[in-house]
Amino acid sequence: xxxxxxxxxxxxxxxxxxxxxxxxxxxxxxxxxxxxxxxxxxxxxxxxxxxxxxxxxxxxxxxxxxxxxxxxxxxxxxxxxxxxxxxxxxxxxxxxxxxxxxxxxxxxxxxxxxxxxxxxxxxxxxxxxxxxxxxxxxxxxxxxxxxxxxxxxxxxxxxxxxxxxxxxxxxxxxxxxxxxxxxxxxxxxxxxxxxxxxxxxxxxxxxxxxxxxxxxxxxxxxxxxxxxxxxxxxxxxxxxxxxxxxxxxxxxxxxxxxxxxxxxxxxxxxxxxxxxxxxxxxxxxxxxxxxxxxxxxxxxxxxxxxxxxxxxxxxxxxxxxxxxxxxxxxxxxxxxxxxxxxxxxxxxxxxxxxxxxxxxxxxxxxxxxxxxxxxxxxxxxxxxxxxxxxxxxxxxxxxxxxxxxxxxxxxxxxxxxxxxxxxxxxxxxxxxxxxxxxxxxxxxxxxxxxx
Amino acid sequence: xxxxxxxxxxxxxxxxxxxxxxxxxxxxxxxxxxxxxxxxxxxxxxxxxxxxxxxxxxxxxxxxxxxxxxxxxxxxxxxxx
Numbered sequence: 020x021x022x023x024x025x026x027x028x029x030x031x032x033x034x035x036x037x038x039x040x041x042x043x044x045x046x047x048x049x050x051x052x053x054x055x056x057x058x059x060x061x062x063x064x065x066x067x068x069x070x071x072x073x074x075x076x077x078x079x080x081x082x083x084x085x086x087x088x089x090x091x092x093x094x095x096x097x098x099x100x101x102x103x104x105x106x107x108x109x110x111x112x113x114x115x116x117x118x119x120x121x122x123x124x125x126x127x128x129x130x131x132x133x134x135x136x137x138x139x140x141x142x143x144x145x146x147x148x149x150x151x152x153x154x155x156x157x158x159x160x161x162x163x164x165x166x167x168x169x170x171x172x173x174x175x176x177x178x179x180x181x182x183x184x185x186x187x188x189x190x191x192x193x194x195x196x197x198x199x200x201x202x203x204x205x206x207x208x209x210x211x212x213x214x215x216x217x218x219x220x221x222x223x224x225x226x227x228x229x230x231x232x233x234x235x236x237x238x239x240x241x242x243x244x245x246x247x248x249x250x251x252x253x254x255x256x257x258x259x260x261x262x263x264x265x266x267x268x269x270x271x272x273x274x275x276x277x278x279x280x281x282x283x284x285x286x287x288x289x290x291x292x293x294x295x296x297x298x299x300x301x302x303x304x305x306x307x308x309x310x311x312x313x314x315x316x317x318x319x320x321x322x323x324x325x326x327x328x329x330x331x332x333x334x335x336x337x338x339x340x341x342x343x344x345x346x347x348x349x350x351x352x353x354x355x356x357x358x359x360x361x362x363x364x365x366x367x368x369x370x371x372x373x374x375x376x377x378x379x380x381x382x383x384x385x386x387x388x389x390x391x392x393x394x395x396x397x398x399x400x401x402x403x404x405x406x407x408x409x410x411x412x413x414x415x416x417x418x419x420x421x422x423x424x425x426x427x428x429x430x431x432x433x434x435x436x437x438x439x440x441x442x443x444x445x446x447x448x449x450x451x452x453x454x455x456x457x458x459x460x461x462x463x464x465x466x467x468x469x470x
Numbered sequence: 471x472x473x474x475x476x477x478x479x480x481x482x483x484x485x486x487x488x489x490x491x492x493x494x495x496x497x498x499x500x501x502x503x504x505x506x507x508x509x510x511x512x513x514x515x516x517x518x519x520x521x522x523x524x525x526x527x528x529x530x531x532x533x534x535x536x537x538x539x540x541x542x543x544x545x546x547x548x549x550x551x
Contacts (some may be wrong), residue, residue, distance in 0.1 A: 226502060245508060249533035253502050254513075274533040283533060381508055411527030412512040435487075444488060449513045452521075 028437040031152060031174055033097025034210065041213040045188060051084040051220040054359075057210075064143035066127070069135050073125060074098050074148045079117065079127040081105040085218040087137055089206055091127060094143075096153045096173060103156040103168065103342075106198045109222065116165055120343020121156055145165035156342050157200055157297045160384055169296055169338035169348070176203065177211050178294055178320065178336035179299035188216035192232045194225075194242030194456050196201050201268045201294040202420050205241050214239070233258030241265035244275045245413050251278050267291040269379055269414050270370040272307045280306060296348060297355045298336030298367065309361075309369040322354075330357045330373050372415075376467040380445045381413035387467065390436070390448065392416060393441045399423045399430055403450065404457050404465055419448040426453035473522065473550060478527055480517045484510050487541045497540030524528070 032040070046057040064070045065087070078099045078219060082088045084314035088104065095102055098298045103121045105128075117123065127135045155176060159167045170466070191209035198216060209216035217235050220229050229250060232240065240261045242250070247391055250256055263277050264286055272288035292300040300321055303310050315323050319332040331354040338355075340348050347368030348355055360371040378385040394403040402422040409414035420437040423430055431451050458466040471479070478495050483507060485492035492502045506514070517524040526549030527533060536542040 188475050224502075248535060249508055252537060255538050274527055278533050280537055281532075380512070404504070408516060409526060409528075410512045410516055412515055413508055416509075416516055439487070441484055445509050449516060 023134070027415055031172075033150065034093055034152070034173055034207075035097060035174075035179075037211050039094065043213075046213070047215045048086060048089055048218065049216070050084060050218040050233075051223050051231065053086060055086065055090065057215075059140065060090055062142055063140035064093065064094060064124075065090055065137045066135065067138040067141075070098070071148060073127070073135075075100050075291075077101040077103070077123040077149055079103045079105060079121065079123045079128075079459055080128045080198075081109070081126055081127050081130065081133060083107075083138070084124075084220065085202075087129055089196055091137075091215070092206075093210070095127075096155075097150050098148050100151050101154045101156060104158070104198050104203070106158050107160065107162075107196055110165065113166055115139050117168070117228055117342075121168060125351070133462075135178075153377055157203065157295050157338075160199060161184065167344065167346075168342040170340055170342050171338050172297070173338045175298060175338075177207050179204070179302075180208050180212050182212065187238070187446050190217065190236050190238045191215065192217040192237040192240045192261075194219055194228070195248035195268070201241075201243070201293060204293065204299060208239075217347050224250050226253050229253055229255035230258045233260075237261055239263045239265070241267065243268040243341050243382045244271050245269060248251065250276075251282060256282060257337060258429075261286060264288045265291060267293055268382055270372075271308055272411075272414075274411060276306055277307060294357055294359075296338050297332040297357050298331075298334050299335065300332050300337065300357075300406075307367070309367045312363060312368055314368075324354065325361055325363075325368070326356075328360050330359045330361050330368075331355065332357060332377065375407065378407035378415050378417055380406075380407075380415055383445050385417055385446050390419065390442065390446055391465075393438050394419060394421060394434055394448075394451075397423075397430075397437060399425065399435070400467075402457050405469070406450075406467070413445075417446060417448045417450045420454045420457060421451055422454055422457055473546050475520055477518065477543055477546060478513075480514055480521065481485055481506065484514050484517065489514075496537065497543075499539040500537060501539060501542060502537075518546065522546070524551065542548075 038300060042158050043057040048055045048406050065130050076099055078095055080088055081090045125134045129135060129137050139406055146193055155171045156168050159169060164330055173466045183294055191214050193205040195203055197206040217232055237259055238261055258302060264283055267290060276288055288306060291302045324331045333354045338348060358374050358375050361368040362371050375386045390405040391403045394400055400421055400423045405421045408418045409417045418460055434451055482492060488510050490505045490510060493499055515525060526545050530549055536545050
């Protein structure tokens with residue numbers, strides 16, 4: 020085995036060391052095509068002879084599939100200076116800016132335009148390389164424009180992970196993509212917490228994924244409320260019998276929590292609050308939506324407060340800051356404004372959506388301004404306000420209030436067609452209401468109230 | 471129009487708008503296999519709320535997620551009382 024890097028001054032144990040420490044016997048990473056034993060993930064390189072050349076470098080991990088990304092993260096944490104994890108939908112047009120902002124030396128992946136392509140696995144000598152405290156950089160799930168990157172450490176990313184209380188090895192599965200914060204949490208839980216991991220695949224339908232999860236004996240399964248609603252509608256749901264069900268990434272409403280409790284009697288159903296910037300904030304295990312107001316008074320490594328209606332979090336699991344931007348993440352007291360509106364009713368807080376008006380349709384974020392710009396292109400339109408309408412299937416759908424002259428059915432159809440032609444389906448309004456006027460704030464901006 | 475007819479008509483309308491091919495509607499049609507995606511179902515449930523005046527996913531005590539077209543219709547019929 021390798022010399023533990025934690026013994027070097029100022030250095031933390033690398034991900035590979037932490038996996039090794041929790042034992043690799045019987046543990047595996049699965050995707051739809053391949054199964055890799057964790058023992059092999061620790062002892063083999065997929066970088067050909069180039070691994071040494073990446074020591075101390077800034078590396079962008081840009082792969083087609085999740086398994087390749089997971090293996091690279093295991094291989095390069097503690098080796099690279101900075102690991103930037105490209106989400107699957109990163110627009111290639113943003114690559115030059117990303118490369119510049121994150122000072123990328125090498126793009127590693129399985130695409131033709133990568134600097135370094137992955138090759139067949141072969142044994143490597145891990146201990147030869149000087150250890151680094153690798154910075155992990157993730158993209159925020161932004162809506163339009165240049166994506167934001169935030170910096171984390173492995174310690175911060177794994178700060179919420181408690182040792183498994185199970186005797187049997189957990190088999191984690193997730194509907195998320197591990198190249199986003201929510202999915203990465205689950206991967207690290209499996210890797211550091213002593214389990215196996217089943218990864219989803221973009222080309223696999225929910226029924227096929229559930230069948231595969233069942234066949235591989237998934238015990239811990241996580242996804243957004245929208246993922247779970249889809250799973251609940253699938254006849255393949257009975258293929259799985261998890262011991263723990265987890266939701267995060269969107270507002271978990273009471274209906275989906277109740278439906279999961281009914282589908283898996285006696286199984287704990289928890290929902291977690293986390294964001295790419297603020298890290299894992301808290302978990303709620305009482306089966307109810309929202310969170311107890313008493314959480315605001317809790318001591319410990321995550322402190323919470325509500326100011327101007329939004330939830331603020333101070334935590335050592337939070338990102339240290341943005342990469343390539345002078346924008347500050349923390350206020351003077353070290354709190355991060357999550358931008359999530361909460362409202363207190365009795366002894367509980369409930370999530371009310373995003374202050375920015377950003378609409379979350381099944382985990383996909385939509386900036387209202389982007390949709391309004393399309394509607395406003397029509398010469399008959401004077402003003403428009405795009406907002407979310409609560410929906411039991413995707414959390415929200417996009418609707419629009421429009422001030423136009425003349426406002427008739429023909430214009431409604433024209434506007435809907437215009438949006439469908441210019442925008443991806445989830446961004447196009449599903450209905451348009453004509454209104455006399457729209458409220459404007461004293462500052463001259465459209466008043467964005469919650470739908 | 472019966473609830474069943476309304477639901478079938480809205481499903482066809484959403485499929486048309488979203489350029490989806492809807493499978494022939496039958497009671498045992500599995501919703502996830504009918505050609506509509508999550509967004510289509512989200513739009514369908516919103517349209518049905520506008521047409522029928524209720525959304526059983528939000529109002530019913532015992533929420534469950536129907537698997538087939540027949541169950542979906544029954545869920546709405548029960549909520550209509």
